[in-house]
Amino acid sequence: xxxxxxxxxPGSRVAxxxxxxxxxxxxxxxxxxxxxADCHPRHTARHPAPYLDAYCSEPRTADxxxxxxxxxxxxxxxxxxxxxxxxxxxxxxxxxWVKEAWRTWDRHDGLIxxxxxxxxxxxxxxxxxxxxxxxxxxxxxxLDMCKRMSRLTLKVTAVQxxxxxxITGENALAEGAVGLCVNVDTGEARxxxxxxxxxxxxxxxxxxxxxxxxxxxxxxxAALTFQTIxxxxxxxxxxxx
Numbered sequence: 427x428x429x430x431x432x433x434x435x436p437g438s439r440v441a442x443x444x445x446x447x448x449x450x451x452x453x454x455x456x457x458x459x460x461x462x463a464d465c466h467p468r469h470t471a472r473h474p475a476p477y478l479d480a481y482c483s484e485p486r487t488a489d490x491x492x493x494x495x496x497x498x499x500x501x502x503x504x505x506x507x508x509x510x511x512x513x514x515x516x517x518x519x520x521x522x523w524v525k526e527a528w529r530t531w532d533r534h535d536g537l538i539x540x541x542x543x544x545x546x547x548x549x550x551x552x553x554x555x556x557x558x559x560x561x562x563x564x565x566x567x568x569l570d571m572c573k574r575m576s577r578l579t580l581k582v583t584a585v586q587x588x589x590x591x592x593i594t595g596e597n598a599l600a601e602g603a604v605g606l607c608v609n610v611d612t613g614e615a616r617x618x619x620x621x622x623x624x625x626x627x628x629x630x631x632x633x634x635x636x637x638x639x640x641x642x643x644x645x646x647x648a649a650l651t652f653q654t655i656x657x658x659x660x661x662x663x664x665x666x667x
Contacts, residue, residue: 430521430659433580434568438629440526440552442602443578443654450600450651451580452630453515454639455587457646461500461508469504476500478587481511489519489583498587514648516582522652523659524578525571527551532563539572548575579659584651590630591644595619598626600651 433451435443442448457478465471479501480494487493494517500508516522529549534542551565596619599605605622627641639645655662 430523431516432525432573432576433515433522434525436568436633437527437552439602440524440550440578443524443580444552445602446654448600448602448654450597450649452590452593452601452647452649454634454645455498455514455648456512457498457587458500458510458512461502463503465502465504466506469506471503472505473501473503476502476508480514480517480585481507484517487519489581490517494518494585514585514587516585516648516650518582518584520582521659521662522580522582522650523573523576524580525568525576526578527568528566528571528575529563530566535563539566539570539575542572544574548577550577573659576658577656579655579657579662580650580652581655582650582652586649587646588649589644590641590647593623593626593649595622597649598622601626601629603629 433453439448439451461476463475477500478498480492481497481499482493483495483497484490484493496513496515496517497511498514499511502508528551530542530546534546549562593601595605598619599622601622603622603626605618605620605625631640634640634645
């Protein structure tokens with residue numbers, strides 16, 4: 427059965443998922459320094475410089491036709507592998523279940539998440555609470571969400587590794603960043619990639635700058651492209667099985 431992993435998203439990113447504006451997610455990764463270009467005397471150089479790619483050791487499937495694994499590394503100009511490998515968060519075909527801020531009834535406030543009854547209502551902070559909810563429970567951190575409480579699942583369709591600042595305007599819009607250009611004559615607004623990159627950089631820094639991985643640091647990232655499924659991961663995997 428396909429592996430799954432949790433991913434924590436703030437409210438603004440969850441809202442972008444719900445709106446259908448977010449189809450990509452970038453996650454910092456640690457990449458070893460690039461090797462010097464070197465071609466074995468008996469080989470022919472096929473690339474102008476060493477490049478990053480996955481070690482393809484997984485079974486080939488319709489979702490992962492190359493058999494890409496989570497292990498990546500540098501490859502030489504003649505396609506020789508250069509150790510060490512490093513890990514990326516996912517492979518094509520893998521599911522990520524979304525952890526987000528949530529609440530339940532106030533009568534469950536004293537319970538840890540795993541002890542909350544399975545039939546208890548879960549309310550998500552990006553949604554409006556129902557009018558009949560007299561006293562909402564306390565806000566719970568996304569970190570504390572159990573898998574059974576998740577309502578959004580991301581199916582990874584592609585993985586790339588690059589520097590953060592290599593993101594394009596189209597990519598920034600796909601990350602759910604807002605970027606609009608308004609025609610001063612007509613008042614018409616259209617998506618603008620440059621504005622989206624600036625917005626994405628600000629969003630990125632809110633989460634990563636304090637860890638030394640801010641926009642200006644230009645860290646390496648794994649860029650995941652995905653499909654959003656509005657269902658719990660357990661329902662999807664049972665159906666797939």
